[in-house]
Amino acid sequence: KLNIDVDTIQHGVEGLAYLLTESSKLMISEIDFQDSIHVLGFSDELNTSLLQLYLDNRKEIRSILGELAPRLPSYHSLEWRLDVQLASRSLRQQIKPAVTMKLHLNQNEDQTAQVLQTDPATLLHLIQQLEQALGEMKTNHCRRIVRNMK
Amino acid sequence: ILDDPDLKDIDPTVLKHCHAAAATCILEAGKHKADISAISTCLEDCKLDKERIEQFCTEYQVFKTHRELVTVVSFSIGRSPLHITDVSWRLEYQIKNNQLHKTYQPSYLVTLNVENSDSGSHPDVSFSCTMEQLQDLVGKLKDAAKSLERATQM
Numbered sequence: 001k002l003n004i005d006v007d008t009i010q011h012g013v014e015g016l017a018y019l020l021t022e023s024s025k026l027m028i029s030e031i032d033f034q035d036s037i038h039v040l041g042f043s044d045e046l047n048t049s050l051l052q053l054y055l056d057n058r059k060e061i062r063s064i065l066g067e068l069a070p071r072l073p074s075y076h077s078l079e080w081r082l083d084v085q086l087a088s089r090s091l092r093q094q095i096k097p098a099v100t101m102k103l104h105l106n107q108n109e110d111q112t113a114q115v116l117q118t119d120p121a122t123l124l125h126l127i128q129q130l131e132q133a134l135g136e137m138k139t140n141h142c143r144r145i146v147r148n149m150k
Numbered sequence: 151i152l153d154d155p156d157l158k159d160i161d162p163t164v165l166k167h168c169h170a171a172a173a174t175c176i177l178e179a180g181k182h183k184a185d186i187s188a189i190s191t192c193l194e195d196c197k198l199d200k201e202r203i204e205q206f207c208t209e210y211q212v213f214k215t216h217r218e219l220v221t222v223v224s225f226s227i228g229r230s231p232l233h234i235t236d237v238s239w240r241l242e243y244q245i246k247n248n249q250l251h252k253t254y255q256p257s258y259l260v261t262l263n264v265e266n267s268d269s270g271s272h273p274d275v276s277f278s279c280t281m282e283q284l285q286d287l288v289g290k291l292k293d294a295a296k297s298l299e300r301a302t303q304m
Contacts, residue, residue: 027252062250069247072259075279078287080294082301091224092182097301099294100231105277114275116264118234120298126237127295130288133239133258137281142256145243149254 023054024061073107083117099123175206176213180220186210229267232275236263258284 002009023033033054037047078101085096103114118126136142157165179189186207193203240259246252259278266272279287 025250065250066253068249072276072278075260075277075283075287078290080290082294082297088224088228090181090227091221094225096225097298098230099298101294103275103277115231116234116262116275117231120295122234122236123291123295123298126234127288127291129237130239130260130284130291133241133260134281134284134288136241137256142241142243146254146256149243149245 019050020054020057021061021065024058025065027058027062030055071108073105073112076104076106076111078103176210177220179210180217181224232264232266232272234262235265237261238263256281260284260287 019037023036028036030051033051034047037050042050080099080101083098083100085094085098087094097120098117099120101116101118103116105112105114178184182188184192189210190203190207193206198206238261242257242259244253244255244257257278257280259276261274261276263274264272
């Protein structure tokens with residue numbers, strides 16, 4: 001329909017894709033984008049269209065690129081249940097409380113579920129440690145770094 | 151037992167059998183938390199004479215003081231799902247990666263140290279999460295702890 005050969009179109013599309021992904025990756029400002037494409041010598045109308053294309057799609061491109069980064073399995077959710085062991089093959093008449101949990105994790109589109117168990121003392125220890133972890137974000141040290149990194 | 155001079159006239163195989171039988175008897179009694187009368191009744195059913203039963207029960211009484219230790223060991227034997235023993239965490243602030251610059255995202259890396267009842271070691275369970283997700287996790291753990299507390303008060 002365009003009366004141009006396939007190779008030219010392919011190069012055009014690849015070039016456009018490269019331009020948009022690189023710009024989105026680096027999160028460059030409008031002015032920097034305009035300066036960069038000005039070098040290519042296109043018409044002003046084309047430059048404006050390109051800029052608009054960049055701004056419209058930047059967020060989506062960034063979220064897709066974010067998926068490509070190396071990742072560990074990430075937390076999805078946790079189910080828990082209280083159990084009391086009353087007897088076992090080696091010992092009758094027990095009272096052994098335990099917390100059984102199902103940890104749901106996401107890894108690259110797959111969801112895995114792991115069954116884990118812990119005793120009451122360790123549970124309280126876990127809670128204490130993780131609350132400390134949460135508290136760290138609120139310390140002055142972290143706040144200062146977050147502020148200065150932007 | 152095999153080196154005991156009083157027993158050297160007895161066939162070692164028989165000695166081993168006796169030792170195993172006595173040990174099994176004691177363990178089974180301990181497992182069921184049987185009292186002396188229950189043990190006596192059981193031994194009577196096995197056609198053991200009165201003198202021997204009395205001797206066994208006396209020895210068992212002695213053993214009872216060591217019973218705590220055996221109970222503790224028996225308590226921990228058995229299959230269970232992977233058991234969490236400890237947790238480590240790391241807070242990081244991501245600045246960029248090779249796919250995306252200026253990410254500016256804090257994230258937690260949590261590792262649950264895990265023990266297997268069979269082999270005693272197992273690769274730890276690690277996962278990353280955002281602050282919100284960690285809050286969700288801690289919230290749920292606290293719910294479990296509260297339930298435990300309520301259950302113990304019943």
